[in-house]
Amino acid sequence: EVQLVESGGGLVKPGGSLRLSCAASGFTFSSYTMTWVRQAPGKGLEWVSSISAGGTYIYYADSVKGRFTISRDNAKHSLYLRMNSLGAADTAVYYCAGLYSGNYSVHFDFWGQGALVTVSS
Amino acid sequence: DIQMTQSPSSLSASVGDRVTITCRASQSISTYLNWYQQKPGKAPKLLIYAASSLQSGVPSRFSGSGSGTDFTLTISSLQPDDFATYYCQQSYSTPPWTFGQGTKVEIQ
Numbered sequence: 001e002v003q004l005v006e007s008g009g010g011l012v013k014p015g016g017s018l019r020l021s022c023a024a025s026g027f028t029f030s031s032y033t034m035t036w037v038r039q040a041p042g043k044g045l046e047w048v049s050s051i052s053a054g055g056t057y058i059y060y061a062d063s064v065k066g067r068f069t070i071s072r073d074n075a076k077h078s079l080y081l082r083m084n085s086l087g088a089a090d091t092a093v094y095y096c097a098g099l100y101s102g103n104y105s106v107h108f109d110f111w112g113q114g115a116l117v118t119v120s121s
Numbered sequence: 122d123i124q125m126t127q128s129p130s131s132l133s134a135s136v137g138d139r140v141t142i143t144c145r146a147s148q149s150i151s152t153y154l155n156w157y158q159q160k161p162g163k164a165p166k167l168l169i170y171a172a173s174s175l176q177s178g179v180p181s182r183f184s185g186s187g188s189g190t191d192f193t194l195t196i197s198s199l200q201p202d203d204f205a206t207y208y209c210q211q212s213y214s215t216p217p218w219t220f221g222q223g224t225k226v227e228i229q
Contacts, residue, residue, distance in 0.1 A: 044220055044221070044223045045157075045159075047216065047217055059216035061217055062217075095164055105153070105155075106153060106212035107155040107167060107170040107171075107212060108157070108165070109167060111164035114164055
């Protein structure tokens with residue numbers, strides 16, 4: 001069974017930092033591009049960042065570029081998101097998701113349960 | 122960036138109704154369009170990928186169509202379990218991969 005389990009969320013003050021982790025199991029982690037998607041309270045889904053299977057290709061949304069760093073450890077089947085200079089607009093549930101990429105489709109195949117990050121003084 | 126616009130933002134319907142949600146892209150995305158269902162407090166779930174392919178395990182009352190800029194998600198006969206928020210998402214070319222703003226399907 002595919003499982004993605006996020007951890008590391010919590011309350012942080014404006015300007016602070018936090019590191020999210022996502023532990024993967026039930027699939028060949030090293031073969032999948034992995035992604036973070038967030039959802040602010042009562043709002044829609046926002047793609048945040050993606051990292052290719054081997055870590056060569058990394059992409060960020062403009063809203064987090066320069067502040068967030070995505071990384072992965074294939075030996076530990078884990079995905080990470082380092083978040084710096086956090087502001088109120090970063091308050092959201094952060095989902096870890098596995099991306100299927102084929103000839104005719106690219107889609108988020110499976111998702112974790114989410115980790116809540118609250119930025120408040 | 123490619124913008125995705127869903128309509129309506131919300132709708133009220135009854136069990137057994139046929140429901141249609143539309144999604145429009147700001148530029149052609151071929152068939153790189155996916156649909157997700159999200160229930161309160163839960164992660165999104167993939168329903169349809171590549172505009173019209175049904176994800177394994179998803180009931181056949183869900184269907185998708187379209188290509189280019191205009192897409193549709195149809196629920197042929199709404200069931201109690203289908204009351205949720207639905208999002209379209211484009212995955213054309215390299216990121217950013219954008220979502221529509223969502224359509225909340227409520228009980229009438």
